[in-house]
Amino acid sequence: MIKKLQKAFSERFNKEPMIIGAPGRVNLIGEHTDYNNGFVLPGAVDKRIYVAIAPNNTDKVNVFANQFNESYSFSINVSEPHQGWMNYLLGVSYHIQQKGKKIGGVDVIIDGDIPVGAGMSSSAALCSGFGFALNELFQLGLSRMELALIGQKTEHTFVGLKCGIMDQFASLHGKAGHVMKLDCRSLEYEYIPFNFPGHKIVLVNSMVSHSLASSEYNVRRQQCEEGIAILQKHYPNVTSLRDIEPAQLLQHKEELPPIVFDRCSYVVYEKERLLKGCEALTNNDLATFGKMMFATHEGLSKKYSVSCTELDFLAEFAQQIPGVVGARMMGGGFGGCTINIVQAEAVEPFTQKIQAAFNGLFKQTPEVYVTQIEDGVKIIS
Incomplete structure (x- = not known):
């Protein structure tokens, strides 16, 4: 190049x-x-x-x-x-x-x-x-x-x-x-x-373009801001969802429109997962970190509603493949890739299995990118 x-x-x-x-x-x-x-x-x-x-x-x-x-x-x-x-x-x-x-x-x-x-x-x-x-x-x-x-x-x-x-x-x-x-x-x-030299970061492309991502991105932003505006009545010092603890959010669940509660709840718990994940990596504990990734996908799909059928399929199917430590959709959503942490020797069988399964269902072969941190x-x- x-x-x-x-x-x-x-x-x-x-x-x-x-x-x-x-x-x-x-x-x-x-x-x-x-x-x-x-x-x-x-x-x-x-x-x-x-x-x-x-x-x-x-x-x-x-x-x-x-x-x-x-x-x-x-x-x-x-x-x-x-x-x-x-x-x-x-x-x-x-x-x-x-x-x-x-x-x-x-x-x-x-x-x-x-x-x-x-x-x-x-x-x-x-x-x-x-x-x-x-x-x-x-x-x-x-x-x-x-x-x-x-x-x-x-x-x-x-x-x-x-x-x-x-x-x-x-x-x-x-x-x-x-x-x-x-x-x-x-x-x-x-x-x-x-x-983790024994592992690779593998992205699997859902082959769905992010056509919704930018408009929906701004909608999610507004929903989070709406949640903050309501919570600030009780916690005047709070300036963003970052300051809200899960217990505080649950305490005022009834005041938030259900969709706003879901959006806020995803963000509040994602902070907990990230901090726990960093602790796991510092302790060289990739297994715990992988579990956090699976939980994040669940939250993005069910609470934040930024996934799509193809991304859900890829993340869920990956969990069943030997050698996969963690998997989730990555990025704004509505398309793009899943990110998977896969044992190096399992990358090839992982790629074959996930491409075949995806192709069987969606009549398209997803692109797979094997990367490492640089x-x-x-x-x-």
Whole structure:
């Protein structure tokens, strides 16, 4: 991939690029908790977006996206969104300059091996990689956390998705052999060991696109906010579901509309599962961690209602396959992948069984991606 990218760059722009690798991410547990100011537990993976870049001494950014075979140019004095994938680059350029940083024109080729639509956050990796590249090239002195926040702002303002900070954070802060327990309120984080060489992280794609995810995402957000507004009457100091204990929620169950109670109950218990899961990993106890994953899927499917028939089938079927430690749907929901922790020697039989069973029922063979936890964004060459 790297040699191919260098060759394509010198053919197109007649110069040598710097190449940045920005990983996708998986989130082991802690789903839909980020916008409720809770905790998440992501790790960067060995699938990346590559940004090949060099200055061009103009005020233009010239981009070629290899995966889409599309080129696009824009002025660095950008101020508003356009159409499609280039909004990620427009937004990052804009928000870096809003911080009073000076950038120049660049030539860019983008490529990568993060499967699009698999829920590994290729869009966050693109923002992180491009922001990191500009930061290196023009020596802007932005920290990794500042770059993550610029990526998040880009999603909010140029793309129109009110996402949390997790995806950008994970892509920039990843560390091999570790997942990151991120407090989405304070942005404090700690590395939790996830060093199980005898196991792989396996994603199984439900082959359902996330068409509902962004609209329903905003609905879930509102439902959680509605729950908080009611609970605040009793607990004025509470600012988000992160502050609510299970007992407090149960005490006021009657005051909450049933659907709002279910949504809140999922979030409140997911925090408990995540903290318990981190403790298990610290003690090298993968079995307990896997049980938390199964419970999370149940909650996402029944209480938070963001699963779908295909995801439920994949998560439930995985539980019956030998060598599977944990499984659940991952990401916003309504499609995308399940994340499974599988013994390395069981990966092949797991893949065969789950593909055959899924194909038998849904007449489609799901894509399977075998990944491991790797470092965050870095200069590759």
